Amino acid sequence: MLDMKYLRSNFSEVKEKLQYRGEDLSDLDTFGDLDERRRVLIAETEELKAKRNEVSQEISLLKKEKKDADNLILEMRQVGEKIKTIDTELKEVEENLEQLLLSIPNIPHESAPIGESEDDNVEVRQWGNVPTFSFETKAHWDIATGLDVLDFERASKVTGSRFVFYKGLGARLERALMNFMMDLHSDQHGYQEMLPPYMVNRQSMIGTGQLPKFEEDAFKIENWDYFLVPTAEVPVTNYYRDDILKGSELPKKYVAFSASFRSEAGSAGRDTRGLIRQHQFNKVELVQFVKPEDSYQVLEELTGNAEKVLQLLKLPYRVMSMCTGDLGFTAAKKYDIEVWIPSNDTYREISSCSNFESFQARRAGIRFRREEKGKPEFVHTLNGSGLAIGRTVAAILENYQQEDGSVVIPEVLRPYMGAIEVIK
């Protein structure tokens, strides 16, 4: 959510920057009228309330002296009616304004490249060498089926498409990655470990920006106003909803494991095979609450923390800076980390690291005080996958595949795999 006062006094500048996102901004122009109307109504109702308060005191005194107050009471009865009328309209105006503000995307940071689509994203750096194979490589679903470590068919029977059973060393590999990532970030990178709820309420989904605009992307629990989390970002960021933190305890850094649930509405037919696009996948998520002046430096740090996972796994990747048209609704700046997937002959997103600045903090009411008695300010929030585990398994299966159909386990994972070196 944008700051109403900022929007009021910098309207055309904000509008210009939002246009780089290429989204429909036709509603934006209703802001001026709503904002103006709101303030007029507030002035009116508050004046009447001040009068009512004053006269009610008088009435109280008159009653105490056993004097007649009927005229004043009659007068105030009318004032009360008027207040009620104005407040009804005010409430409606404020609701419209609120909905408008909740539907406006974040302002892109000046360092985000201007562009329309993913084709305009800018490569920031590359790491590792794309592997060459002396044999014909297989896609991870074929490798996994051959090794009997993933079962898509039975998952379709038991649940439906875009679900999977991990089996045997496949399940072990998933669990090893989870532990490896959690250990790395908590022990080496200074994040506090957290295991969040997998369902959240509507207010939390609004807080991080999934709602009100993208309800069709979420899984909603029937008869409850709860949603399956699309990412641990939602519960972990909302952990401090409506809180005021101490400046001295910032930055707060959390690493959370959770399953993530996505309806994948609008991507029917894409990545229908394999682990790349599932309705449910595991993910280790990094979340930070920081002071505004630190957030861009922290974005680099956090991205680096996620990259470290791939470096230790010796998986080649590149880092892309998302252009203004591909930033998503909430981010001011975003890096995607893309890992090499041989069967796709290209890099695929495995992590997304974003700086939301105060966008989520304002929606969720997450603030901090610099000084003991200081005025509360909004924190900046950031998060990034560290990493999506299913896609990491796909990357390992494919990049570490051998001619005989076996898969070598990356060295750093072996302690987590009971010292097994190869899945065969």
Place this chain on the structure above:
RNA sequence: GGAGGAGUACCCAAGUCUGGCUGAAGGGAUCGGUCUUGAAAACCGACAGGGGCUUCAUCGCCCGCGGGGGUUCGAAUCCCUCCUCCUCCUCCA
């Protein structure tokens, strides 16, 4: 699922039956001071925060006693509704 009880400021806690200077008593914690070589104790003082409107900024005003609605000239106090927590029973990993 059944039966009760409770949500008041950083924490504890009065006030709610009997609506009106209650912007809310009293403790504790915290901060400042006196005393002390220093500290503790004691004593003195400060301590509703937050949001909104207005303003160059102040001043001022409005809203805040779990959330939302209602009654009333006036609500922490009365009514409705939702949420959360606690106790007992039941169930259960």
